[in-house]
Amino acid sequence: MRHPTRRLRRPALLVLLAAALTALLSACALQGPVTDATSGSPSSGATPTTKPSFAAGPLKVGIASREIVNDYNRDIIAGAEQTFRAEGATVTVTNAGGDATKHLNNIQTLLNAGTNVLVIELGDPAQLAPVVQQARSRGVVVVTCGVGSTVPGAVTDVGGDEHLMSEMMTRSLLDSMSYRGDLYAFWVPGAPLLETRLRVLKAVVADYPAVKLHLQPSDFSPARVQSQMQAVLTAHPEKGSVAGVWGAYDQMTSGAVQAIQQADRPEIKVASIDGDRATFSMLYAPNSPFVATVVQNAQRIGQLAAQAALDARAGKQVAPNVFTTAWIATRHNGIEAAEMRYGKGVWSQIKLDPQQVARDWPQDQDVTVMQPVSPRG
Numbered sequence: 001m002r003h004p005t006r007r008l009r010r011p012a013l014l015v016l017l018a019a020a021l022t023a024l025l026s027a028c029a030l031q032g033p034v035t036d037a038t039s040g041s042p043s044s045g046a047t048p049t050t051k052p053s054f055a056a057g058p059l060k061v062g063i064a065s066r067e068i069v070n071d072y073n074r075d076i077i078a079g080a081e082q083t084f085r086a087e088g089a090t091v092t093v094t095n096a097g098g099d100a101t102k103h104l105n106n107i108q109t110l111l112n113a114g115t116n117v118l119v120i121e122l123g124d125p126a127q128l129a130p131v132v133q134q135a136r137s138r139g140v141v142v143v144t145c146g147v148g149s150t151v152p153g154a155v156t157d158v159g160g161d162e163h164l165m166s167e168m169m170t171r172s173l174l175d176s177m178s179y180r181g182d183l184y185a186f187w188v189p190g191a192p193l194l195e196t197r198l199r200v201l202k203a204v205v206a207d208y209p210a211v212k213l214h215l216q217p218s219d220f221s222p223a224r225v226q227s228q229m230q231a232v233l234t235a236h237p238e239k240g241s242v243a244g245v246w247g248a249y250d251q252m253t254s255g256a257v258q259a260i261q262q263a264d265r266p267e268i269k270v271a272s273i274d275g276d277r278a279t280f281s282m283l284y285a286p287n288s289p290f291v292a293t294v295v296q297n298a299q300r301i302g303q304l305a306a307q308a309a310l311d312a313r314a315g316k317q318v319a320p321n322v323f324t325t326a327w328i329a330t331r332h333n334g335i336e337a338a339e340m341r342y343g344k345g346v347w348s349q350i351k352l353d354p355q356q357v358a359r360d361w362p363q364d365q366d367v368t369v370m371q372p373v374s375p376r377g
Helices: 004-031 071-086 100-112 125-137 162-176 192-205 222-235 250-262 277-283 298-313 334-342 346-350 354-360
Strands: 060-065 090-095 117-121 141-145 156-160 181-187 211-217 244-247 269-274 290-296 321-324 326-330
Touching: 060 071, 060 100, 071 090, 071 117, 071 298, 090 100, 100 117, 100 125, 117 125, 117 298, 125 141, 141 298, 156 162, 156 298, 162 192, 162 244, 162 269, 162 290, 162 326, 181 192, 181 222, 181 250, 192 211, 211 222, 222 250, 244 250, 250 269, 250 277, 250 290, 277 290, 277 326, 277 334, 277 346, 290 334, 298 321, 326 334, 334 346, 334 354
Parallel strands: 060 090, 060 117, 117 141, 141 156, 156 321, 181 211, 181 244, 244 269, 269 290
Antiparallel strands: 290 326
């Protein structure tokens, strides 16, 4: 008969070997280079490429904004800058004034100045890809905000869920139109976020044959949208000939609202996305056709973008897309909706009395905060 201990020797050895291998693999995972959240396993037969670890040293942050024209832009920058400065960073902000070429040049200038963390606010993913890859090759941490998808080489893209927000806004607008009538949609062709919002609009409207969609390509100027809307109203002067106006974001939509007010056509319903401070003045203006907006927490977008960059630099895992919350503001929940975004001080900033607002418009509608849920936890 064999000794009992001799029968255990081989399994015990296997256990020890497995434990040692597990420890070795764990150590490699912890000590290896930080990789982009967008990178996956190499395809079969491909040669794996080793990406450089992120540059060390004092935080030197560049925030490149395509434009700074509304609260969405300003608050993203403010949120990111506040978070970075709390970590002792030096921060430089650039503004391209809406010019895509200048935006790329500004990014290049920031890189040449020794930036080791780069936050890019807005832009076309295809146009940004080369300069982002260049930054990554230098060990720069790159995070984008409001691009709508993760640019190869960037750690993540942070923003609102464009599909969800467009559906929320479109649903509110169609409901206010009783799901029938002529609907005019204003957006900027080629602007990635706005194209996404338009695609969602088209998909929803396709289920309602009583709604006739008229596309109105425009630009970022409220004055241009106002002129286009005036032309629509001139061509269709009878009440009921235009049921609704869908605007890709609040600032450009304000031009359509002004044209409708001037024409005294309050039966037309208008909705949009962003929830800027000025939007609430538009919502509660006398004779306003504006019925709803999707409120984005833009400052939170900036904070999360900065934290994602800091986490990546520290070797922590970052999701390839980070989405923030959003909620619908109407005349019947606008007080709570505005204060959730800006605090109670917003009323002195926009020169509105919330008590008068509540008397004119009973605040009997809940604010429902929406956000996609990730299994990541």
